[in-house]
Amino acid sequence: MEAILEETLKNLGMSSSSDNPDPIICNHCGNEREQIQIEHPFKKDEMRWVPIVCPCVQKQMEEQKRLQEFYEKRAKINRALKLSSSMDDIKSMTFENFKMRKGSETTLEEVKDAVANFEERKKLGVFIFGETGNGKSHCTAAGGNELIQKGYAVIFITEKDLLSRLAATKNYNNTESFNEIMSACLEADLLIWDDFMSSQRLANEEKDWIFQIINGRERANKPIWATSNLTPDEFKADATAYKLDDKGRTWWRLMANMNCIYNRATNYRKALAMARALDITVDEYDAGNR
Template sequence: MLGDRIFWIPAAIPCKCPEAVEAAAREKAEAEEKERRKKEEQARLLVERLQGNSGMRGRFLERTFENFQTPDSQTARAKETAEKYADSFGNLERKKNGLFILGDIGVGKTHLSAAIANRLMKNGRPVMCMTMIDMLARIKATYDKREISEGEILKVYETIPLLIIDDMGKEPATEWGVSKIYAIINARYEGYKPTIVTSNYTDTELERRLTPPGGDDTTARATVDRLREMCEALVMEGQSWRSR
C-alpha cells in the first residue's frame, strides 16, 4: 500500500503443461526417495548404537528367528511363543510381562532370547542381553574404575526396557553375586520392567543354585519368587543342537 493506493501482486501460477507436471512429479519422487534413504540410515545407525550398548557380541548378534531351527513341533511352538512376545512387546500385560526360558543345554534357549533382543533392537527398542556371569563381572569392574560407578551400572540393569539374563545359575553362587542379582530383579519387579531369564534349572533347582554353599537361602528364594511373579514359563525340550 502506497498512500491511498493498493497494489496487488498476483501469485505465481504453476505451469500445467505436461513437461512441468512431469518435472514436478520427478522432483517430488526424488525428495521422497532422499527422505526414505535418510530415515533408513538413521534407523541403521540407531540399531548399531543399540547393539553396541546391548552387551551382545559375536554370535548373539547373528541369532534371529529366521535362522532358528525347528526340528520338532515343541521347538516350533517355543519359537512361535518367543516371536509373538517380541512382536507384541509394546502391548505386554503390566504384571507378568517376562519369560523364564527353561531347558537343557543346547536346545535353543539362548538363540531365542537373542532373537527377541535383535528383533526389538531392529525396531528401535533398547535391550541388554548377557550372561549372569558377565553382568556381575561388569559390576565388579567398576570397583577399579573412576569413570563409571557401580550405581550407574545397576541403574542401567534396573531400568533398561528389556533385560535378558542368560544362563542364570550356571556358576556357583556367592553372597555378593546373589545380592546384586536380587537387587536388579527386585527393582525391575517393582517397576514392572520386562525381564527374560534363561536357565538349565527349574525354579526350585534355581533356588538351590543361587544359594551360596553353606549359606542362607533367603535371598535366593526371594529372587526366584520375584521371577515366578514376573515371568511366564517357556519350557524347551528336545535333543541338543550341538549333538545333531
C-alpha cells in the same frame, strides 16, 4: 502501570480491540494466524482476541519433539548395546536362521508372542529352561533383535559377564562404573539374562546385585527374558529358590512375573557333532535318539 500491562499484552499478541481483531501474520509461513476470544486478564467484563499457534509452528514443534525423543531413544539403545555381551554373535541371530527342532515349538511361539505384544505384556517376561545348546539363547536373541529394530533398548548379557563386570567396577581404573551398569540394567526396555542361575556359588554381594535388578525391573514394570540350563527337577526344587537367598524371595519375585517354558529340544551342538561322526544328518541322528 495499566498502560504498561496493556502494552505487554499487545506485544504478546492480544488485540487492542474487543470487536475486530488486528490481523497477525505468521513470521514463518506468511499466513494470517487464527484468533480466538478470551476474557481480559485485568478487565473481567471485556473479551479480547488472541492468536493461536500457527499450524506450521505447531508442526515444527511436534517434529522437534519427535527428533528429541528419537535421539534420546537412540542414546538409550546405544547404552544398552554397549553393555550387551558378544554383540557380533547376537546381531546375527534371527527367527529366520533359528534352527527349529522338535521340542522348541513352544519356546519359539512364546518369544514371538512376547515380541508382538511387548507393550501389552508390560513386566511379564519369559523364563526358558532346558538342556544346554538347544536354542534358548538364539531364540531370545532373535526376539531382542526384532525389538531393537522397533526402537526398543535391549540388553543381552550372560550372568557370568554381568556379575564379572559389576565386580570389576571396584577397580579404580575400570572404565565402567557400578551405577552405569546397574542403571542400564534397570532402564533398558528389555533385559535378556542368558544362563541365569549358572553360577555355582554366589557371594552375598552377588545375590544382592541380582535382587536389585530383579526387584528394580519389577517396580519399573519392565520385563526380563531369562534362559537357564536348569532341569525340570531343578526348576521345581526348593534348593533352587533358596540359592539366591535363604528365603527364596528373589526367585519367587522373578517367577511371579514370568511365563515359564521348558524347552524340550536336545543339545544341537552334540547332535551336530555326533551326526558328523556317524556321517548322517542331524535329523537322522535326532530320529534315532527319540
